[in-house]
Amino acid sequence: MDQGPSQTAMMAAAGRAAHLVVDHEPYLFQDTVAATLLGERAAELIAYHREYGDHPVLSGTRAQVNARSHYTEARLSAGFTQYVILGAGLDTFAYRSPLARQVSVYEVDHPATQRWKCELLAAAGIDTTTAHFVGVDFEHDNLASELTARGFDPTRPALVSWLGVSMYLTAPAITATLAILATFAPGTELIMEYALPPELRDEYGAAYAEFALPATAERGEPWLTFFTPATLTTILTGHGFTVAEHISQRDSVPPTLWHRTDPLHPADLCRLTRAVLHQPHTAGTRSAGSGGGDTP
Known part of the structure; x- marks a missing residue:
């Protein structure tokens, strides 16, 4: 972030915005706020998808x-009342979902990333009262303490999403963050995206x-860790x-959503794992790395 806004965070938001413009129904997901949040960059970024959408x-x-x-x-339909988004980037859940007024939403990211996002939100006239911004420099700040200072209740289970981040971190940074999450209340659920090593990728995943x-390495955001x-x-x-399940991209949405006439098809490059915390652990005072946040 010292060199400017995260390019991967912008690409992720553009991918959600472009899906509703470039691809056909049925939609995998409907992010109706991403284009608005991207502001003056939206038309340019979506145009790439219009012109080269099958790349x-x-x-x-x-x-x-x-x-x-x-x-x-x-x-979130499982009844969680707290939602922690690690590496939130340009995530828009808090600004479009009716659930955002029933769930306490904590967006965690580097302070510079959050300043940039808040500027975009203000320019777009988007109400931010449904989100708690938790700016964390993971080299110096304690995630649990910063969350608690902004109203997070460590005695109640939370849903924690960690998407588009782990592949940009070192293994020690990932385990340090897991050590902090392990101090949360039993029943806390973690959904973590991770990248597969080359030998486990399918044809589409290898091509991607x-x-x-x-491309991400050239932008200064290389993929570092694979599991x-x-x-x-x-x-x-x-x-x-x-661990409750490891889920492929194909299985992360209903099968009928892959019955398509556009270029979208599932690729096995990154998977999600859903894991439930049963026994809180004692962690140290520091964690490491949130990465670019909400990244492709």
Whole structure:
């Protein structure tokens, strides 16, 4: 963020906005605020999808960001009253979902990212009273303390989403953040997106990675960490989580949503894991890394 707004956060928001313009029904997900939030950049970014929408990176981004949002937000129906969005980037849940007035929403990201987002929200005239902004410099700040200072109740379970982030972090940064999440209340549920190593990717996932990974590295946001489902399960178990499922992009939305006539198709490059915290652990005072946030 020292070099400007996260490009990957913008690409993720553009992918959600473009899905409603470029692709056909049935929609994987309907983010009706992303284009407004992007402001003057929206037309330019969506235009790329209009012109090159069948390119593996653009179609792959639209499939990825919309499928993962569909799955994650659907979990709020399980009755959570607190929703923590790690690496929130340009996530728009708090500004479009009726549930945002029934759930306490905590957007966690680097302070510079949040300043940029707040500028976009103000320019778009979007009401921000449904979100709590938790600016965290993970090299110096304690996530749990910063959340509590903004009203988060550590005695009540929360849904924690961690999408489009882990692949940009080192393994130690990921485990340090999990150590903090492990101190949350039992019943807390984590939905974490992670990238697969090359040998587990399918044809579409490999094609997406061939283009996307060099592009993000050139922008200064390289993918650093990859997990097999078994390896990630071991790490999560060690922090007091029980893995409920690992879910592919294909299975993250109802099957009928993949019956399409446009270029969207599921790719097995990134998966989601849903894990439930049963026994809180004692963590240190520091965590590490939220990454670019809400990224493709």
